[in-house]
Amino acid sequence: MHTYLLDTVADMDDAFTMLLASVQLITVLSMMELLDFNRYVALFSATLGETARVLTTYAILFGVLIFSYTLFSMNVFSASMEEFHDLYSAISTLFSMTLGSTLYNDLIQVNLVLGRFFYITFMLIVFLVMTNLFVTLINSNYDFVKKQPLSEWFDNDLVEHLVNKFSVALRVKKKDGDKGLKNDKNEKVAAETENKEALAVSMVECKLDDLYFRVDSYYAG
Secondary structure (H helix, E strand, C coil): CCCCCHHHHHHHHHHHHHHHHHHHHHHHHHHHHHHCCCHHHHHHHHHHHHHHHHHHHHHHHHHHHHHHHHHHHHHHHCCCCHHHCCHHHHHHHHHHHHCCCCCHHHHHHHCHHHHHHHHHHHHHHHHHHHHHHHHHHHHHHHHHHHHCCHHHCCCHHHHHHHHHHHHHHHHHHHHHHHHHHHHHHHHHHHHHHHHHHHHHHHHHHHHHHHHHHHHHHHHHC
């Protein structure tokens, strides 16, 4: 009778699930390139692109710090705390502490001196220094990108194409409306002109008739 180690299968399934989730995340984020015609999306993408080189060094330094604290926590607290009993749990716990989760009371119950040392130094170096350094790097590169011409960061040709298309459509409609208004105005002006001409002709005819009548009356008398 064969016995299979199901824990290995479960770990492989978890690894495959994380790999699949990572691929999906990268695929969805890569779709942001289709939105580069928007100046704000392009500014965000350009900021990340300019920060990529610096963030590589930052990620290495951050990884070294996390790994060192992971080894320290596993050696000191793994026997008494489930949060540090293996590598995966220890890393997850440290990231939770980075996001605000606190285990201070549990740490000092296991070891008063090393628990305080571990918690204080981790929160100072990783939570305060490294987090603020990350924000500073993003802000500095954002200011740099913002000072550059916009045409360098977003697809100006696509923007011009869309603007031209909308402009042409709006101008056609506007021209059609203007033509209709102009035709109405021309018709009104023509009608008023005809009425004035007809009135002037009738007045001239009346005056001529009156003149003929006076001339006839003068010769008849």
